[in-house]
Amino acid sequence: MKNIPHDYYLRFVDAAVYAAVIDFHCKGNFTFHKAFRQCTGLHSLSESQLAQLSGNELALYPDMGLTIDMKISERDREKWLYRNESCEKFSPALLKFEEVEKLVSPLVSRTAETHKRGYPSGGALYPVELFICKLTDDIGEWPAAGHVLHLLPNSRKFEVMQDKSTIENIKSAVLTSEAIGSPSLAIVYVVYLPKNLFKYRYRGYRMALMEVGSIYMLVEVQAKQLGLACRPWSAYTDTMLCKGLGLNPALFLPMCVHLIGKGEQHENV
Numbered sequence: 001m002k003n004i005p006h007d008y009y010l011r012f013v014d015a016a017v018y019a020a021v022i023d024f025h026c027k028g029n030f031t032f033h034k035a036f037r038q039c040t041g042l043h044s045l046s047e048s049q050l051a052q053l054s055g056n057e058l059a060l061y062p063d064m065g066l067t068i069d070m071k072i073s074e075r076d077r078e079k080w081l082y083r084n085e086s087c088e089k090f091s092p093a094l095l096k097f098e099e100v101e102k103l104v105s106p107l108v109s110r111t112a113e114t115h116k117r118g119y120p121s122g123g124a125l126y127p128v129e130l131f132i133c134k135l136t137d138d139i140g141e142w143p144a145a146g147h148v149l150h151l152l153p154n155s156r157k158f159e160v161m162q163d164k165s166t167i168e169n170i171k172s173a174v175l176t177s178e179a180i181g182s183p184s185l186a187i188v189y190v191v192y193l194p195k196n197l198f199k200y201r202y203r204g205y206r207m208a209l210m211e212v213g214s215i216y217m218l219v220e221v222q223a224k225q226l227g228l229a230c231r232p233w234s235a236y237t238d239t240m241l242c243k244g245l246g247l248n249p250a251l252f253l254p255m256c257v258h259l260i261g262k263g264e265q266h267e268n269v
């Protein structure tokens with residue numbers, strides 16, 4: 001695979017498409033900061049309304065009896081692939097770096113001869129970058145002084161991010177709630193927008209979101225295999241997170257965070 005400087009993609013991007021996608025994307029930003037805690041809100045729905053509106057399936061003909069039962073029993077269901085539920089609370093735990101390597105191993109290329117990875121990507125553009133952030137000193141044999149590693153899935157290497165953020169800086173950008181406890185790691189799924197838009201334009205944005213989903217699902221399944229707990233997490237502010245990672249927020253869009261660690265109890269394992 002050719003090694004292109006990352007900003008080379010900007011030569012091929014339509015500025016109007018880029019501006020429109022960034023405009024839309026920014027509408028989805030949240031600001032989590034104590035200065036705004038008292039003056040921002042999403043909605044004024046009550047807990048009972050939220051309970052009524054969440055967790056539902058969408059039946060299109062609910063009153064017509066047009067349904068067919070599946071022949072899979074609960075016991076059968078347990079035999080097939082499933083992920084654990086999201087972790088409610090992480091406890092402090094010792095982890096070894098080799099577990100981190102195993103966690104991301106389903107994502108990387110299977111042989112040195114292929115550019116293909118463990119997940120599909122529209123047009124093989126692979127616009128989603130993974131940043132692995134250490135949230136605790138309790139990860140044995142972490143291989144670098146920096147707390148953030150960037151996965152290079154083709155060469156099966158980690159790039160050491162050169163930003164000097166402390167673990168505390170990164171934690172304050174990611175952990176906006178104490179109730180979630182102490183995850184050991186955060187994987188940040190970031191779309192590098194120039195690489196995402198030059199070919200498929202607006203549709204590229206849609207494809208990148210799907211790529212993020214397929215990556216975090218592989219991580220969920222592998223985490224279960226390794227006895228680790230996870231929770232996808234969107235309670236962060238993009239700009240604060242980019243600052244913690246040392247990334248330019250006009251080019252790199254953090255789409256989702258994945259908290260990983262040991263759960264207080266091992267649910268479903």
Ligand SMILES: Cc1cc2nc3c(=O)[nH]c(=O)nc-3n(C[C@H](O)[C@H](O)[C@H](O)COP(=O)(O)O)c2cc1C
Nearest residue numbers: 084085086087180231232233234235236255256257
């Ligand atoms: C993209 C995404 C973002 C999420 N963000 C948060 C979050 O910010 N805070 C949180 O507590 N849970 C978050 N979740 C977890 C969901 O609440 C959880 O997946 C959902 O309640 C279903 O439960 P389960 O994961 O245990 O099956 C997120 C899930 C996804 C897929």
